[in-house]
Amino acid sequence: MNPLKRLASQTAVYGLSSIIGRFLNYLLVPLYTYTFAPADYGVVAEFYAYMGFLAVLLVFGLETGYFRFRSGGEREPPVVFATVVRTLIVANGGFLLAAVLLQQPIADLLRHAAHPEYIWWVAAIVALDSVGAAAFARLRAEDKALRFAGIKLIEIGANIGLNLFFILLCRQAFEADPDSLLGRLWDPAIGIGYVFLANLAASGLKILLLAPQLKDGLFGAGALFDLDLFKRIVRYSLPMVIIGMAGIVNEMLDRAALKYLLPYDDATNMAQLGIYSACYKLSILMTLFIQAFRYAGEPFFFAYAKQQDAKQLYALVLNWFVIFCVFIFLLVTLYLDSFQYFVGADYREGLTVVPVLLLANLLLGIYVNLSIWYKLTDRTLMGAWVALIGAGITIAMLWLLVPIYGYQGAAWAHLACYSAMVAMSYLLGRRYYPVPYDMTRVFGYIALGLGLFGTGRWLTSELGWNAFAAGTLLMLVYLAMVAVMDGRKLIVRPA
Numbered sequence: 001m002n003p004l005k006r007l008a009s010q011t012a013v014y015g016l017s018s019i020i021g022r023f024l025n026y027l028l029v030p031l032y033t034y035t036f037a038p039a040d041y042g043v044v045a046e047f048y049a050y051m052g053f054l055a056v057l058l059v060f061g062l063e064t065g066y067f068r069f070r071s072g073g074e075r076e077p078p079v080v081f082a083t084v085v086r087t088l089i090v091a092n093g094g095f096l097l098a099a100v101l102l103q104q105p106i107a108d109l110l111r112h113a114a115h116p117e118y119i120w121w122v123a124a125i126v127a128l129d130s131v132g133a134a135a136f137a138r139l140r141a142e143d144k145a146l147r148f149a150g151i152k153l154i155e156i157g158a159n160i161g162l163n164l165f166f167i168l169l170c171r172q173a174f175e176a177d178p179d180s181l182l183g184r185l186w187d188p189a190i191g192i193g194y195v196f197l198a199n200l201a202a203s204g205l206k207i208l209l210l211a212p213q214l215k216d217g218l219f220g221a222g223a224l225f226d227l228d229l230f231k232r233i234v235r236y237s238l239p240m241v242i243i244g245m246a247g248i249v250n251e252m253l254d255r256a257a258l259k260y261l262l263p264y265d266d267a268t269n270m271a272q273l274g275i276y277s278a279c280y281k282l283s284i285l286m287t288l289f290i291q292a293f294r295y296a297g298e299p300f301f302f303a304y305a306k307q308q309d310a311k312q313l314y315a316l317v318l319n320w321f322v323i324f325c326v327f328i329f330l331l332v333t334l335y336l337d338s339f340q341y342f343v344g345a346d347y348r349e350g351l352t353v354v355p356v357l358l359l360a361n362l363l364l365g366i367y368v369n370l371s372i373w374y375k376l377t378d379r380t381l382m383g384a385w386v387a388l389i390g391a392g393i394t395i396a397m398l399w400l401l402v403p404i405y406g407y408q409g410a411a412w413a414h415l416a417c418y419s420a421m422v423a424m425s426y427l428l429g430r431r432y433y434p435v436p437y438d439m440t441r442v443f444g445y446i447a448l449g450l451g452l453f454g455t456g457r458w459l460t461s462e463l464g465w466n467a468f469a470a471g472t473l474l475m476l477v478y479l480a481m482v483a484v485m486d487g488r489k490l491i492v493r494p495a
Contacts, residue, residue: 019292021156028163029281032195033344035167038274039267040192041347042259043112045277046270047122047196049256052248054123058092058130061240063137065233070141075229077141078222083233085134085217086225092127099123111259111266121196128203134217135210155206162198243384249391250417254398254410255280261402276407278343279350279357282336285328286361293321294368301372311435318369322442323482325362326449330478332358334456334471353411355453360411362446363418370422370437373429382428390421441485452478 032041062084070080099106100120107116139148166186173182190197207214217223255277262269304310332339333355340348374383394417401409429435452474459465459474 026284033278033347038271042270042274045255049252052252054126056244059133061237064240065237066137082217082223083226083229088131092130096123096127125200125203135213138213151209155202158205159202166194246387246391250394263403275347275350278347282354283357290365314435315437322445326445329358329449333453337467356411360414360418367421370425373433386424390417393417
């Protein structure tokens with residue numbers, strides 16, 4: 001197969017499996033928010049935020065290191081893989097052992113003293129996922145995209161199935177007859193903990209499916225641990241942890257920190273965290289589109305970089321990216337009366353954060369486009385500094401805004417962070433890799449979207465229009481304006 005066609009097909013497989021998987025996991029949100037109180041769902045949001053940080057930390061950037069040294073030819077691929085796998089098994093095994101031994105003190109520190117088991121359950125999930133990351137990296141290196149995607153989807157399917165089994169079937173059976181076969185599998189004392197147990201079982205199944213790859217790393221021919229190679233891989237890989245941690249700070253720190261920054265008692269803080277986290281999920285369409293664009297866009301930008309009209313095409317890509325993101329923004333905000341049923345009634349007081357979070361994610365998508373300046377010019381260290389400054393802004397804004405404005409402040413912290421990162425990346429890009437972006441048109445579309453959103457609020461609240469009718473009219477206005485201003489550019493390439 002032509003190398004470019006193979007790259008495109010594998011990108012589609014990896015991208016679709018991740019996007020479909022993430023979308024399916026989002027479909028669990030109605031199950032949780034219609035079943036559990038906001039304070040209980042806040043526990044899930046909090047621990048998954050911790051898991052986001054641990055997932056970056058406990059892989060140590062060794063996936064990237066594996067690709068680098070496997071392709072470098074300095075050591076045989078089995079030696080590189082064995083070194084990475086054994087490193088991850090030892091490190092994550094030690095982490096899990098510490099979590100088991102210290103579960104009660106850690107639970108006390110995190111204000112979950114009544115459920116120390118959450119600590120080791122979550123630690124086990126992270127440890128299994130971190131070891132599995134090495135096996136997935138090997139599948140990618142060996143061009144086994146379908147096996148990669150299949151295992152991912154099986155894991156996700158198992159997680160969803162077990163959630164439905166425990167939280168829906170077993171809980172309902174318990175309420176009808178606690179002594180029934182299924183009813184005995186539901187323990188009210190565990191409650192929200194079944195979310196972690198389902199994930200733990202799914203992660204264990206994934207490791208079993210990856211056993212052939214992991215076995216080769218432990219007992220296969222040529223599977224030797226190379227101490228010198230280990231030192232070199234770690235030196236190469238650890239900077240990736242810094243970049244990854246900065247990204248996680250920008251994406252997930254709010255859900256980890258809200259409990260400690262909100263000015264209420266612990267129970268109220270957890271309820272507020274649950275409400276905010278559930279409403280955060282309503283930005284799913286924007287998030288999924290940006291993730292899909294990352295998978296397709298990065299190889300496209302690199303592949304097209306040497307073409308004469310590359311910069312003009314990149315500018316056109318950003319223009320149409322923003323047009324589509326504003327469409328998503330309007331789709332969700334103008335029809336929010338319908339989208340609100342994605343979460344339970346107890347969570348809907350937080351819907352006011354949805355437009356802010358959608359706008360923040362739109363800016364994140366613009367940043368992804370603009371970031372080609374450091375990727376195409378090998379200035380990744382400067383790109384890391386942009387991410388670190390963004391993380392600093394996130395921390396500062398959360399600390400300043402959340403105690404005063406509650407979870408609304410967390411949404412605005414996202415917006416402040418990504419606004420600054422867009423500005424920094426655009427200015428640095430003009431210096432190191434100038435692309436003729438039409439920023440007037442880009443921000444003109446964003447202003448148009450905000451104007452139509454405001455008009456929709458005015459039509460429904462002041463004039464009493466039906467929300468669906470007002471939203472449909474304004475969506476048609478937007479599409480008509482796009483057709484007039486940019487419709488021809490969709491079919492005519494720039495000169």
